[in-house]
Amino acid sequence: MKNQKIIDWKIASLANNDSSELSEEMQSYLKGNKQLQEELLFIEHFWTNDAEPLVMPTDKLDANFYQMLSKAQSAQQQTDQQKNDYRSSPQDQPSSLIDIVKNWFTPTPIAQFATLTLVFVLGFNLNQTPNDERNSEVYSGLQQDISSLTTVLAMSMLQKDSASERLSGVAYSRQTDLSNPLLVEQLIALLARDKSTSVRLAIINSLGQLTSFGSSEQQLFTLLIEEENLLVQIELCRLLLNYGSVDIKKLLTEQVNQQQLKPEVREFIKAQSMASYI
Amino acid sequence: MFDEKELMFQVKAGQLDKLATLFENNKVQLLNYFIRKGNNRALSEDLVQETFMRVLAYRTSFSGSSTFKSWMYGIARNTVAEHYRKNKNQALNCDMDDEELTNEQTLGEEFETEQQTAFFNKSLASISPEDREIIILSRFQQLNYQEISSLLDCNLNTLKSRMRNAVSKLQMNYQKLVGEIS
Numbered sequence: 001m002k003n004q005k006i007i008d009w010k011i012a013s014l015a016n017n018d019s020s021e022l023s024e025e026m027q028s029y030l031k032g033n034k035q036l037q038e039e040l041l042f043i044e045h046f047w048t049n050d051a052e053p054l055v056m057p058t059d060k061l062d063a064n065f066y067q068m069l070s071k072a073q074s075a076q077q078q079t080d081q082q083k084n085d086y087r088s089s090p091q092d093q094p095s096s097l098i099d100i101v102k103n104w105f106t107p108t109p110i111a112q113f114a115t116l117t118l119v120f121v122l123g124f125n126l127n128q129t130p131n132d133e134r135n136s137e138v139y140s141g142l143q144q145d146i147s148s149l150t151t152v153l154a155m156s157m158l159q160k161d162s163a164s165e166r167l168s169g170v171a172y173s174r175q176t177d178l179s180n181p182l183l184v185e186q187l188i189a190l191l192a193r194d195k196s197t198s199v200r201l202a203i204i205n206s207l208g209q210l211t212s213f214g215s216s217e218q219q220l221f222t223l224l225i226e227e228e229n230l231l232v233q234i235e236l237c238r239l240l241l242n243y244g245s246v247d248i249k250k251l252l253t254e255q256v257n258q259q260q261l262k263p264e265v266r267e268f269i270k271a272q273s274m275a276s277y278i
Numbered sequence: 279m280f281d282e283k284e285l286m287f288q289v290k291a292g293q294l295d296k297l298a299t300l301f302e303n304n305k306v307q308l309l310n311y312f313i314r315k316g317n318n319r320a321l322s323e324d325l326v327q328e329t330f331m332r333v334l335a336y337r338t339s340f341s342g343s344s345t346f347k348s349w350m351y352g353i354a355r356n357t358v359a360e361h362y363r364k365n366k367n368q369a370l371n372c373d374m375d376d377e378e379l380t381n382e383q384t385l386g387e388e389f390e391t392e393q394q395t396a397f398f399n400k401s402l403a404s405i406s407p408e409d410r411e412i413i414i415l416s417r418f419q420q421l422n423y424q425e426i427s428s429l430l431d432c433n434l435n436t437l438k439s440r441m442r443n444a445v446s447k448l449q450m451n452y453q454k455l456v457g458e459i460s
Contacts, residue, residue, distance in 0.1 A: 008438050011445065012423065015416045042449045046398055047417060057309050061323045065301055065330055072334055073294050 002029050003036055010040050014047040115149050118142060151180045158186055163196040170202040178209050188216055192223055197232060204235045208243055217248050224252075225260060233261075234268050241272045282346035290337045300346065301330055307419055308354060314414050315358060316403065325361065329354045348425035351415065355429070401451040409444035416441065 006026055013019065022030070030036060122142050150172050157169030170187070178184055184207075191203045207213075213220060217240070224236040240248050253273050256266050280299055288296045305326055312322035332353045340349060402410055415421045415429070427437045 004442060007442050007445070011416070011441055012438075015420070015422065039446075039449060042452065043445055045394070046445075046448065046452075049394060049398060054306055054310050055313055055319060055322075057305050057323060057326065061305065061309070061326060064327050065305075066298070068327070068331060068334070069294060069297060069301075076292065076294060 002026065003033070006030060006036060007039065007043070010043050011047075014044065112153060115146065115153060118146050118149065122146065147176050147179075150175045151183050155183055155186055158190055163194075163199055166190070166194065166196070166199045167202055170199065170206050174206050174209065178206070184210065184216060188219055188223075197229060200229075200232050201235055204232070204239050208239055210243065213240075213244060213248075217244060220244075221248055221251065225255075230262060230264060233265050237265060237269055237272070241269070283342055286337070286340050286346045286349075287342065289334070290340050294334070297330070297334060300333070300350075304347070304350060308350070311351070311354065311414065311419050312358065314402075314418055315407075315411070317358070321361075325354070325357055328361075329357050332357060344428040345425055347419075347421060348429045351419065351421065351425075352429050355411075397452055397455050400455055401448050404451045405444065405447045409440070409447055412437070412441050412444050413448065 006022065006029070009020075009022060009026075030040075122139075154169050154172035154176065157165055157172055160166055160169065173183055173187060176183065178187075187203050187207065191200050191207075194200050194203075207220075210216075220236060220240060224233060224240065227233040227236065237252065240252055244252075252269055255261050256270050256273075261269075280303065282300060282303065285296045285300055289300070308326050308329060309319075309322050312325045313319060317325065329350065333350060336353065340346075344352075402413065405413075412426065412430070415426050416423075421429070423434055423437055427434050430437065432440070
């Protein structure tokens with residue numbers, strides 16, 4: 001038992017865990033025990049022996065560590081940034097009064113509200129008997145107002161990112177008489193670049209309302225020739241053959257003998273031309 | 279001197295740059311810990327890197343109930359244990375067994391200290407990994423009993439008893455080696 005205590009004390013004192021002195025009783029015990037002295041001597045040698053110099057890490061370890069730390073810091077910054085963005089996103093912030101008032105004056109809500117109001121007023125007026133001339137003037141004035149507001153609404157909707165909203169824009173454009181050249185221009189521009197086939201087909205269908213294509217006719221013909229979507233190409237052919245000028249119909253018929261168009265389109269033009277003769 | 283526990287709390291709170299100070303303070307000792315456990319230098323460096331990656335990953339679990347060193351060596355032990363679980367065929371003690379003890383070396387007095395160190399290393403390598411670990415943590419990594427008992431999850435008296443046994447086995451092997459050479 002004394003042996004154990006003395007060995008514990010020796011190791012603890014060498015490992016800086018115990019700075020106390022050995023008691024006199026233990027010291028006298030140790031003096032009479034040669035084997036224990038040898039054991040303590042070995043422990044002391046082992047603990048105080050100048051061990052081999054420490055192996056120093058290579059630069060690679062440092063480089064790897066700092067690279068890892070840098071990545072962790074970047075990830076942390078990114079996470080913090082995302083948190084801040086999330087916190088400051090307008091969806092989560094309660095709108096201020098000024099923002100709400102500003103929103104009222106943006107074109108789409110105004111146009112929507114005004115259209116609804118005017119449709120209500122128009123319906124109310126139509127139910128009355130417009131016998132006199134004054135009522136008739138008011139009626140046509142209101143119709144013009146509705147048309148212009150619907151045009152604004154259609155133009156606004158045509159600029160939306162969502163295909164379904166652009167389709168709504170095309171539907172609004174059908175409610176007007178397409179008398180606004182800016183709206184027609186916007187529809188043709190969208191027809192040339194829109195990714196959605198549905199939107200493009202809806203535009204072609206809508207353009208059928210035009211009494212005359214005017215300067216847009218040549219633009220539509222160029223679109224037809226360059227078009228890669230077969231469905232859109234055939235619908236453009238149908239549009240120009242049904243509603244186009246004589247010149248454009250002649251130009252289209254000439255394409256039947258040329259290899260520029262797809263065989264299906266050429267077949268379609270041929271069939272349409274024969275049907276018109278009958 | 280830095281208060282490592284305080285630094286680790288700062289890392290835990292998100293000041294990741296403070297980990298660099300902890301790394302610089304401990305990288306040499308940690309590398310030599312892995313080498314003394316019988317791993318080669320390249321693997322030991324990988325293990326140091328892995329240990330600090332885990333220190334970063336598990337920073338939120340640092341409670342401060344033990345010292346940073348004790349917590350870090352706990353991670354280091356798990357790292358090396360996991361490495362050998364994954365690579366069962368890889369031999370341990372590859373560097374420690376490389377010590378060549380020759381009679382020629384004993385002839386010169388200048389080799390005396392080196393020879394003794396080699397004996398100590400050889401004896402250390404010949405005892406069980408559990409016994410070796412206690413000695414390494416105390417003798418070379420300079421962890422106190424409190425830290426080691428916290429790290430090995432045992433009470434102080436058990437640790438003292440294990441230490442005594444380990445040193446006793448070390449001495450036996452040392453004497454055997456000295457006897458063989460002389």
